[in-house]
Amino acid sequence: MRAASLFIVLLIFWLLLSGVYKPFLIGSGLAVAAASVFLARRMEVIDHEGHPIDHAFKAILVYWPWLIKEICISALKVSKTILQPKLDINPKMELVELSQKTDLGRTIFANSITLTPGTIAVEINKNSVLVHALSEDGITDLNKGEMDSLVSKLE
Amino acid sequence: MFEIATLCLLVTLGASLYRAIKGPTVLDTAQAVNSAGTVAVLLIAVYGFLSGRPDFLDLAIIYGLLNIVGTIAILKFFRFGNLGDDGDSVQKAQADD
Amino acid sequence: MTEILNLASWVSLSLGGxxxxxxxxxxxxMPDFFTRLHAAxxxxxxxxxxxILGMLFQSGLSLTSVKLxxxxxxxxxASPTATHALARAAKVKGIKYFQKEGDND
Structure with a gap:
């Protein structure tokens, strides 16, 4: 089931990138997609981590708009800090609790932290993530737990 | 309008190359090269539009892929001294010594 | 309509630049390695x-916009992955992070 959906996704990817719709090129697209799915099956990477299509729509429709809003807000904050004549920074490195149970959830959480300017996930383990923040605010915002609960809902 | 974006990107590329040359440690250089790569991807895309040839976008995609692989390879090489083994086996080898 | 699209594309390209x-x-x-990661x-x-948004306004609905x-x-x-790898390498290497003066606890 997951293999079939991976095949369709790969075929659509090929067709969008190629842009030339002749029988030979569509045929090679089919062959390449089938070969990739065969290899991925042999490597046993088609699972909920390698091809998380069942989370994808929820993530795109619910989580991404919120994440983009957060990114814009914190990028503006960091730009303001850079543009000040005298640098007013107070970097902190602290542990932040996380509540995700799967590796996929923890990866999404750490990647979201790093994607947001002003905070970087430095190290991650089972219950917490070590965050470097440009100012105290970044850590305080993460400790409020809004991003954490939104990512937990995605799992 | 693409001229302005191209100019801004060229200045940013210059800034990151300055950091790559001056950066006190190897990691500063790796980081500056990584952001120079991101800027170069955008520069290729914008230049494609500036010269009216959006085919350049394919080159931008390839450059982006090479950029991430290159950064990870450099970091792995500086940490372990080779590219072949995965991290765990190397750490085990160091622990056995 | 074209005028509005051109204006929107002009504004977002300039802002992006x-x-x-x-x-x-x-x-x-920025004074040290970790803070430069934030700037990047x-x-x-x-x-x-x-x-990319500015270029999307110019290309309209086509295969070009899909590639964008x-x-x-x-x-x-890719960029958070590379940033995390760099930050972790710096942590493992033991690079000290910049702290505000008089705040060394």
Missing amino acids: IFCLIGGLGLLR SVIETLGAGLL IFILLLIFF
């Missing part, structure tokens, strides 16, 4: 996002 310049300035001004992530998020979206997704997925 300005955010890239701010990120570049941050790369030059401004280029990779708002700078790249606004520039692929570039944006590639940058958004």
